[in-house]
Amino acid sequence: MRTSKISRKTKETDIELELNLDGGGKAEVNTPVNFLNHMLENLSKHSRFDLKINAKGDVEVDDHHTVEDIAICLGQALDKALGDKKGIARMGHAIVPMDDSLATAAVDLSGRGYGAVDLGFLDPFEFYDPFDEDWEGIAEAVKEVKIGDLSKENVEHFLETLAVNGKFNLNVSVFGENDHHKVEACFKALAKALYDATRIIDDEVVSTKGVV
Template sequence: MGVKRIAAVNRRTAETDIGVKVNVDGTGKSDIATGVGFFDHMLHQVARHGLMDLAIRAEGDVHVDDHHTVEDVGIVLGQTLAEAVGEKTGMVRYASVYTPMDEALSRVILDFSGRPFLHFDVNYTAHTVGDFDVQLVEEFFRAVAVHGGITLHMTTLYGKNDHHIIETLFKAFGRAVDQATRIDKRIQGPMSTKESL
């Protein structure tokens, strides 16, 4: 493979203490503990379906709510992905993925452009899945996009079960990262006519 695309980032604030390590050329191994059970389940999906090795440790003020922990994990994951892909030499850069789960179908399209943007078009049927606030999904992916320098478009085309809807988004994101970070030997330098990303 050549250069190992592995990175680790730690971030501590008054609200959270987070460490993330990623190998984008991994096999889908995950070691994740954020203190937010449903969120851990979704992050395992990113690793497994994205074929990346992902370790995440987070301690946060979940006695307040899960918001700071979920958003800050997104910040650090975005930073870690950006560091792991580096100059993006030979990297495909783009991906477009549809992922179903039973009655739900979502589409994730992304570009490791260096220009952060999130378009999030997802409708839920309730406010929570268990104790997890569904609004935090958008906050998480916004943080990943902004701090990873990723243009990210996420759309749920249809679905009735909020667990299924959210899981399609996390699985599709993992698959899209896997596709976009693949190396194509035909690509010289970054995939850009500017020769820089």
């Protein structure tokens, strides 16, 4: 069984994470960011990875530290569970729709961490005029910087941090209208791409260099 455990404790967060790449998609996720919990449960289900996370963080400041550190731990756990990567397919991709949204994700478990992420978010302040005292959109614009209790900017940061710490190349692009749907389609596409990339298909490392 390809499994790993990662612990991380700082002045900002306290995280315990367990990962099983050959599980059945069972998730036990407990973090103070509820929308992130929902996305991680989707990631577990559609990758068929068993994932257990217990996390505490200084969300009274904001969600950045917690989201970032969970991504660090999950990336490290993935890299650790893969070991020498002997025999894995290494690459995977998926296209996943969710109502109005369509997400494409491609991964290469190459040992080189890089995330290219375009979630198709619009700038809620694009039409904001700071000199227009009567502009009525400010309240709605402020609401739009989050999806539930997760800052939209931290979705992209989570994915990029995951790729860097997991030492894999990640390319994601999303089209759509509803931001919840965009992010959920993204996590499902990532999950399916990771499932394919982590399957064992050979008895050798899939690289002309002989290592990844």
